[in-house]
Amino acid sequence: MKKFWVAVALLILGVSTAQAQKLTGAGATFPYPIYSKWFSEYSAAHPGVEVNYQSIGSGGGIRQVSAGLVDFGATDGPMTDEQLSQSKVKLIHIPTVLGAVVPIFNVPGVGDIKFSGDVLADIFLGKILFWNDGRIVKDNPGVKLPNQKIIVVHRSDGSGTTYIWTDYLSKVASEWANGPGKGTSPSWPTGVGGKGNEGVAGLVREMPGAIGYVELVYALQNKISFGEVKNAAGNWEKASIAGVTEAAASIKQLPADYRVSITNAPGKDAYPISSLPGC
Numbered sequence: 001m002k003k004f005w006v007a008v009a010l011l012i013l014g015v016s017t018a019q020a021q022k023l024t025g026a027g028a029t030f031p032y033p034i035y036s037k038w039f040s041e042y043s044a045a046h047p048g049v050e051v052n053y054q055s056i057g058s059g060g061g062i063r064q065v066s067a068g069l070v071d072f073g074a075t076d077g078p079m080t081d082e083q084l085s086q087s088k089v090k091l092i093h094i095p096t097v098l099g100a101v102v103p104i105f106n107v108p109g110v111g112d113i114k115f116s117g118d119v120l121a122d123i124f125l126g127k128i129l130f131w132n133d134g135r136i137v138k139d140n141p142g143v144k145l146p147n148q149k150i151i152v153v154h155r156s157d158g159s160g161t162t163y164i165w166t167d168y169l170s171k172v173a174s175e176w177a178n179g180p181g182k183g184t185s186p187s188w189p190t191g192v193g194g195k196g197n198e199g200v201a202g203l204v205r206e207m208p209g210a211i212g213y214v215e216l217v218y219a220l221q222n223k224i225s226f227g228e229v230k231n232a233a234g235n236w237e238k239a240s241i242a243g244v245t246e247a248a249a250s251i252k253q254l255p256a257d258y259r260v261s262i263t264n265a266p267g268k269d270a271y272p273i274s275s276l277p278g279c
Helices: 002-013 032-045 058-066 081-086 117-124 134-139 160-172 196-206 216-221 241-249
Strands: 022-027 050-055 072-074 099-105 151-155 192-194 210-215 228-230
Touching (some): 032 050, 058 072, 058 081, 058 160, 099 160, 099 196, 099 241, 117 134, 117 160, 151 160, 151 196, 160 210, 192 196, 196 216, 210 216
Parallel strands (some): 022 050, 022 072, 151 192, 151 210
């Protein structure tokens, strides 16, 4: 797969691997861990070919590729019709990976918390203020949740991870859908911002009482607790390869432009905050 996607990028540019010396890209932090691995191994196997990818966020990637400043951009949230029409170059959206966005938290003494979608929405709307709020307690019987203020952490930059997160919240909470809505840079009702998945992970790790959202790999790499989320079938799911795969399987036929959402997908074991990031 790693060779396939780099080959696709080169074909889009109309160059051969023999001619190519350097391929530049920029964008989403969501797929950066796997992209950096792919590009490093591809360059090692093909001397003379260098792929340089800047992990600057989906918003930055969209701006740079639309202006023709890079050879390819990466975004977790598909570009809108308006963005595509404003691009100086013709762009094609290609899904490259499957992934999951997870709610991460730092609650001393608590290793696992279950979150329903409406509770997550109200936390990020600033309506649920303390960890021992009755609605969180109800979903977590037996868990000793402290009377501690919740600190919301969100992205400060234009972010495809934010798009996935808010796309999910918009599907499960009408107040979110009719308020901040889905997008890469919504108007946040509350919280503090961190740049990139790395920034959000770092802030949550440093601040007791914090909650945020990151791509699964960032939670695992930083050893940050992340919660289970109630899916459309009413089951509690922890992000996993199987859960994301089941969410993707709900799409029986991809649209011609490959722009598709798999958040809150049907399926008994589907993880509800899953996505198909692309470039």
